[in-house]
Amino acid sequence: xxxxxxxxxxxVNYITDFSKKRNEPEWFxxxxxxxxxxxxxxxxxxxEKTRIVDWNFTEFxxxxxxxxxxxxxxxxxxxxxxxxxxxESGNLLVLxxxxxxxxxxxxxLKSKGVIFTDIATALREHGDLVKKYYFxxxxxxxxxxxxxxxxxxxxxxxFLYVPKNVEVSVPLQTLFWQENPNAGLISHSIIxxxxxxxxxxVENYLSEKAEGRAVANVIxxxxxxxxxxxxxxxxxxxxxxxxxxxxxxxxxxxxxxLEWAIGQMNDGxxxxxxxxxxxxxxxxxxxxxxxxxxGSQKQNFTNRIHHFGKxxxxxxxxxxxxxxxxxxxxxxxxxxEHGASKSDGEQTQRVLMLSSDARGDANPIxxxxxxxxxxxxxxxxxxxxxxxxxxxxxxxxxxxxxxxLVIHGFLAPVVSQLPIEGVKEQLxxxxxxxxx
Amino acid sequence: xxxxTLKIENLHVAIEGKEIVKGFNLEINGGEIHAVMGPNGTGxxxxxxxxxxxxxxxITEGTVTFEGQDLLEMEVDERARAGLFLxxxxxxxxxxxxxxxxxxxxxxxxxxxxxxIPLMKFIKTLDKKMDTLDMGEEFAQRYLNEGFSGGEKxxxxxxxxxxxxxxxxxxxxxxxxxxxxxxxxxxxxxNEMRSPNFGCLIITHYQRMLNYIKPDKVHVMMQGRIVKxxxxxxxxxxxxxxxxxxxxxxxxxxxxxxxEA
Numbered sequence: 001x002x003x004x005x006x007x008x009x010x011x012v013n014y015i016t017d018f019s020k021k022r023n024e025p026e027w028f029x030x031x032x033x034x035x036x037x038x039x040x041x042x043x044x045x046x047x048e049k050t051r052i053v054d055w056n057f058t059e060f061x062x063x064x065x066x067x068x069x070x071x072x073x074x075x076x077x078x079x080x081x082x083x084x085x086x087x088e089s090g091n092l093l094v095l096x097x098x099x100x101x102x103x104x105x106x107x108x109l110k111s112k113g114v115i116f117t118d119i120a121t122a123l124r125e126h127g128d129l130v131k132k133y134y135f136x137x138x139x140x141x142x143x144x145x146x147x148x149x150x151x152x153x154x155x156x157x158x159f160l161y162v163p164k165n166v167e168v169s170v171p172l173q174t175l176f177w178q179e180n181p182n183a184g185l186i187s188h189s190i191i192x193x194x195x196x197x198x199x200x201x202v203e204n205y206l207s208e209k210a211e212g213r214a215v216a217n218v219i220x221x222x223x224x225x226x227x228x229x230x231x232x233x234x235x236x237x238x239x240x241x242x243x244x245x246x247x248x249x250x251x252x253x254x255x256x257x258l259e260w261a262i263g264q265m266n267d268g269x270x271x272x273x274x275x276x277x278x279x280x281x282x283x284x285x286x287x288x289x290x291x292x293x294x295g296s297q298k299q300n301f302t303n304r305i306h307h308f309g310k311x312x313x314x315x316x317x318x319x320x321x322x323x324x325x326x327x328x329x330x331x332x333x334x335x336x337e338h339g340a341s342k343s344d345g346e347q348t349q350r351v352l353m354l355s356s357d358a359r360g361d362a363n364p365i366x367x368x369x370x371x372x373x374x375x376x377x378x379x380x381x382x383x384x385x386x387x388x389x390x391x392x393x394x395x396x397x398x399x400x401x402x403x404x405l406v407i408h409g410f411l412a413p414v415v416s417q418l419p420i421e422g423v424k425e426q427l428x429x430x431x432x433x434x435x436x
Numbered sequence: 437x438x439x440x441t442l443k444i445e446n447l448h449v450a451i452e453g454k455e456i457v458k459g460f461n462l463e464i465n466g467g468e469i470h471a472v473m474g475p476n477g478t479g480x481x482x483x484x485x486x487x488x489x490x491x492x493x494x495i496t497e498g499t500v501t502f503e504g505q506d507l508l509e510m511e512v513d514e515r516a517r518a519g520l521f522l523x524x525x526x527x528x529x530x531x532x533x534x535x536x537x538x539x540x541x542x543x544x545x546x547x548x549x550x551x552x553i554p555l556m557k558f559i560k561t562l563d564k565k566m567d568t569l570d571m572g573e574e575f576a577q578r579y580l581n582e583g584f585s586g587g588e589k590x591x592x593x594x595x596x597x598x599x600x601x602x603x604x605x606x607x608x609x610x611x612x613x614x615x616x617x618x619x620x621x622x623x624x625x626x627n628e629m630r631s632p633n634f635g636c637l638i639i640t641h642y643q644r645m646l647n648y649i650k651p652d653k654v655h656v657m658m659q660g661r662i663v664k665x666x667x668x669x670x671x672x673x674x675x676x677x678x679x680x681x682x683x684x685x686x687x688x689x690x691x692x693x694x695x696e697a
Contacts, residue, residue, distance in 0.1 A: 385528070386491050387490075387492075387528055388528045388530055390489070390491055391527060391530070392528075392542075393513040394488050394489075394512055394513075394524075395521075395538075395542035395596060396516035396542050396545040396600065397513055397516075397541055398513050398545065399513065401541060401545065402513075405530065405533045405541060406530065406533070408533065409530055409531050409533040409579070409580075410531070411532070412531070412532030412533075413532060
């Protein structure tokens with residue numbers, strides 16, 4: 001496996017043609033070209049304690065064929081079951097192999113000015129609005145090689161815009177469904193809740209279990225305006241041969257509120273960063289995430305909260321289970337800037353290892369440049385208690401089943417508190433599938 | 437009676453290389469209730485844990501047959517499914533798993549796939565047994581033993597016993613830490629189980645438990661083995677004289693397992 005600098009085989013000519021084919025605005029093509037150049041010089045991110053230099057971030061098929069669905073009922077059962085009951089009201093995007101395959105948005109939401117569409121369509125129809133939010137406040141493409149590669153090669157994604165003071169009461173959902181086992185899904189989601197609005201958005205990443213060499217490079221930018229509220233749910237369920245880079249970033253305005261509910265259930269190597277900038281005064285974020293590591297999977301999860309605004313509040317609750325030979329690092333970073341007085345940042349990370357070969361590490365970090373704040377952290381890493389297993393088994397429950405109960409029990413305090421009912425149900429099912 | 441339910445022969449048990457049970461022999465037939473009594477530190481609880489298959493205890497010698505099968509060859513869960521039950525002195529707490537889910541999983545582990553206990557039947561049975569044990573409805577949805585008081589844990593052990601209907605139950609110091617009312621409730625539960633198909637081994641320090649659950653046989657354990665067996669009158673004698681009278685009779689100075697060379 002190549003460990004030298006990973007470059008992409010897709011050059012500037014390819015990228016220009018690709019962009020032209022999609023009728024993208026010039027500013028967008030320019031970002032692609034600039035980012036491609038940067039991707040040749042910028043270093044890979046250096047996650048704490050995880051060696052990613054030999055992970056495959058660059059070898060994949062970039063422009064793979066998708067298919068179109070005339071109705072969500074054409075989805076196979078294992079995909080359609082991810083579409084929750086509430087979403088049957090018809091606010092759903094399906095991106096198959098990265099391409100828009102199905103789109104539905106209720107007339108009611110359309111009439112209120114809500115935009116919910118794939119990124120290619122958004123660029124054509126709402127280019128100026130996309131420009132306002134694409135790699136502006138919440139994310140930068142010149143951070144490292146993976147952000148640059150993302151901006152150069154983005155081939156999928158969605159754009160959700162909720163206008164001022166519009167409250168969306170039903171959840172909106174995107175299914176990213178990968179059927180090609182060698183595809184590179186370079187997906188960019190932009191969720192904007194303008195001032196005073198509110199919305200619940202759920203995204204699923206699902207790939208078919210198949211041998212291959214695939215990549216998912218996912219960036220989501222979530223803009224929460226003043227007095228706005230976003231509930232962001234995600235269930236990532238990419239298969240073993242997909243290397244995943246997932247970078248979700250929130251930017252929260254005054255009195256804004258961003259709630260994350262995330263299930264990180266990928267089966268392949270995963271590098272994940274979840275970042276929230278609490279910019280406005282009295283902005284609030286709450287992060288709840290669960291994950292399960294299986295097989296020889298390596299994962300690195302960083303949850304980072306950055307307090308800028310006075311009276312800003314954050315809470316983080318992360319539980320992870322490591323089975324078999326899985327290895328995962330959990331970094332929790334709460335940073336409170338000077339001037340963010342009266343802020344409160346709390347974090348809890350717990351890791352449970354089920355086998356002696358599994359490895360887990362939790363690193364809580366508080367960086368505080370302001371005196372008048374409250375901050376706290378708790379972290380624990382431990383192996384499953386053999387006496388607990390003995391107790392369960394002494395009632396006739398098999399070891400496997402006993403482990404399943406302990407895992408559910410360990411994740412339950414997070415899962416039961418997830419703010420989005422649909423995500424909760426899906427997660428219980430995915431967890432069940434993973435531990436069976 | 438044909439074959440005994442449980443037959444223990446010359447059992448030796450060690451923990452971390454130290455022998456605690458030293459040549460223990462006992463036979464329990466179907467429907468019999470035996471009591472193993474003895475002061476602290478004589479190997480009673482070690483015996484109970486070793487029979488169930490606790491990972492910390494090592495059987496160094498001896499045989500145990502249960503329902504005609506070699507018990508020591510079986511995994512912990514196999515022992516349970518074969519009909520052995522241990523009401524533990526210190527039950528584990530399992531966070532995030534409700535009592536009801538746990539019990540249903542345990543019951544279904546005894547049944548074929550596709551023949552799981554119907555939910556309504558389960559709930560009915562559970563309600564009834566909880567009622568017998570004076571347990572409030574909320575116990576079904578509380579996490580398994582988490583935050584339970586000592587007495588609640590003991591009741592919960594007996595609830596499991598009643599739900600799982602084993603052939604042989606070992607009650608390890610089920611009376612410790614129980615007030616007299618709670619003890620009566622627990623005894624009521626055990627007595628409700630009495631039948632020719634249910635054997636019981638009560639491990640206890642005190643005789644008072646045996647006022648409520650009448651044993652057929654009483655054994656006294658010292659230095660890791662049975663030193664005296666008899667009927668219920670033996671327990672009464674111990675209540676009257678304490679263990680000292682018996683020690684004198686048997687010429688035992690230190691009854692614990694530590695001192696024997």
